[in-house]
Structures are given as C-alpha cells and as structure tokens.
Amino acid sequence: MANLPSVTDIQVESIVFSPSIKPPGATNTLFLGGAGVRCLEIEGKIVKVSTTGVYLEDKAVQSLAFKWKGKSAEELNDSDEFYKDIITGSFEKCIRVTPILPLAGKQISGKVSETSVAILKTHGTYTDAHDTIINKFLDAFKDENFPPGSFILFTVSPVGLTTISFSNDGTIPEAANVVLENEQLGQAMIEMLIGKHGVSPGAKQTLASRLADLMN
Numbered sequence: 001m002a003n004l005p006s007v008t009d010i011q012v013e014s015i016v017f018s019p020s021i022k023p024p025g026a027t028n029t030l031f032l033g034g035a036g037v038r039c040l041e042i043e044g045k046i047v048k049v050s051t052t053g054v055y056l057e058d059k060a061v062q063s064l065a066f067k068w069k070g071k072s073a074e075e076l077n078d079s080d081e082f083y084k085d086i087i088t089g090s091f092e093k094c095i096r097v098t099p100i101l102p103l104a105g106k107q108i109s110g111k112v113s114e115t116s117v118a119i120l121k122t123h124g125t126y127t128d129a130h131d132t133i134i135n136k137f138l139d140a141f142k143d144e145n146f147p148p149g150s151f152i153l154f155t156v157s158p159v160g161l162t163t164i165s166f167s168n169d170g171t172i173p174e175a176a177n178v179v180l181e182n183e184q185l186g187q188a189m190i191e192m193l194i195g196k197h198g199v200s201p202g203a204k205q206t207l208a209s210r211l212a213d214l215m216n
Contacts, residue, residue, distance in 0.1 A: 003058045005214050010035040010053070010206060015098045017053035024176040025155035025163025026092045030055035033086075033210055036202020037100070038193075050099045052193050052200040054207055057092040064089065065215040077208035080196045086207070087190050090158045095190055098151040105144030108152070113137055116188035119195070125184055133182050140164060140178035154189050162186030 010017045012035050022029045035053040039046050068082055076082045086093070097108075113134050120126035146152065149170055155163040162180040165173045180186070193200045194207065 004029055005031045005058060005061060007031050007033075007210060007214075012037050012051040012053075012202065013048065013100055015051045015100075017051075017096065021055055021094065021096070021153075021172055023055075023094045023096075023153040023155045023163070024165045024173060025153075025157060025161060025179065026057075026094060027157075028057050028092055030057055030092060030094050033060075034194075034203045034205070034207030036200045036204070036206060038200050048100050050097055050101075050103070052203045053096040053098075054086075054190075054194060054203050055094040055096065056086070060086070060089055060091045060093070061211065061214045063091055064211060068211070069215045071212065071215075073205075073209040073212040076212055077205055082208070083194050083196070083198070083204065084191075087187050087195060092158065093156050093190065095154040095193060096151050097154070099146045099148055102148065103146045105141035105146065106138075108146065109138050109141035112189055112192065115192045116185055119188040119191050120184060130182070130185065133180050133185055136178060137164070137180060137185070154186060156183060156186035156190060158183065162189070 004020060007019050009019050010032060017032055017035045020029050020031050033054045033056045037048050038050045038052055040049050064085060150168045153165040160183045162182060162185055163176045164178050165176045167173050194204050198204055
C-alpha cells in the first residue's frame with residue numbers, strides 16, 4: 001500500500017469510482033487507472049448502459065514505463081499496443097462494471113462470453129477446454145440481476161486466475177462468486193472494454209492520461 005500511486009476518485013454519470021480497492025482475487029490493493037461510460041445503440045438511439053472502472057496493481061506503472069515513459073496521453077490513447085501491454089501485463093488488474101440501467105445477469109454474461117470467445121478465437125488461443133470455463137461463467141450469472149448501484153468485479157491475476165465478484169449494496173464483497181482457472185479469458189474480458197475495439201473509450205482516455213502522468 002505504501003507504493004500505491006496517489007490518485008483521485010472519478011465520477012462517471014452518478015457513479016463514483018474510489019481511488020483504490022482490494023477486490024476478491026487480488027493480493028494487493030489496486031489503484032484507479034481510469035473510468036468511463038459504455039453506450040449501446042438501442043432502437044436507433046445511443047443509450048448509456050453502464051460504467052467501467054479500471055484498477056491496476058502499483059507495479060503496473062513501472063512495468064509500463066520501460067516502454068512508454070515519455071509518451072503523451074494522446075500518443076498512448078492512439079496506441080493499441082499500449083492497451084495490449086496493460087491487458088497482458090504481469091500484474092493484477094480489476095474491472096468494475098456498474099450498471100446505469102437495470103441489467104439481468106444473463107444479459108451481461110451472454111454478451112461478455114460471446115465477445116470474449118470471439119477475441120480468443122481471433123488470437124488463436126481458444127480451445128475446447130474454454131467451453132467448460134464459459135459454462136461455469138454463465139452459470140454464475142444466470143439467476144442474478146444488477147440494478148443501478150450494484151457492481152461486478154472482474155479481477156485478473158498473473159498466476160492464472162480470473163475472479164468474479166458481485167456487490168448489490170455498493171460495498172466491496174469479501175468473497176468471490178466464481179473463480180475461473182484461466183487468465184486468458186479474463187484478459188479477453190478486459191480487451192473487450194479497453195482493447196483495439198474497446199467499448200469504453202472514456203476509460204481508455206483516462207487510463208492514458210493518468211498513466212502518462214504517473215510514468216512521467
């Protein structure tokens with residue numbers, strides 16, 4: 001905790017992301033790297049559906065600085081390779097997803113699993129073993145509902161685990177809802193949000209801005 005970067009909270013719509021969290025599945029407290037809104041086109045209208053916060057282990061700053069120190073926020077934001085280094089970096093990371101609109105667990109898990117599988121297949125890393133893991137993921141969400149103010153934590157560990165936790169009261173849960181013994185799937189979930197075709201451009205922009213400041 002002593003080396004944790006000093007950062008402020010971020011408010012996205014009415015959702016406030018705290019400067020740091022220690023989610024289930026993480027051995028360290030993580031700092032807030034960035035946050036933004038996710039929009040979808042529904043019946044021809046752009047609708048704000050959820051917010052995304054990205055938390056990173058403190059050593060992410062030093063790890064990324066070897067390659068990216070000296071780059072501006074604009075240069076980082078324009079680089080797919082920069083976000084790839086965050087997604088695959090050997091440090092703990094966590095995505096916090098908070099609904100703006102009420103969302104059913106099946107809605108979330110269906111979209112996340114579909115997109116994550118597509119990403120793994122694009123990378124050529126999808127195997128039959130992922131089928132079992134995906135089913136375990138879907139099963140954890142099937143009876144859940146997420147009203148505004150609740151949130152989901154996707155914590156990815158470099159030791160090969162993806163830990164998923166639910167909160168209905170706005171507090172950090174003490175235990176995980178499901179642990180997937182696969183780091184690649186967790187990385188694909190993060191890539192869905194901040195990768196080349198990431199659905200949360202606001203989170204990408206604040207990540208680039210904050211990390212540029214911290215590295216420089």
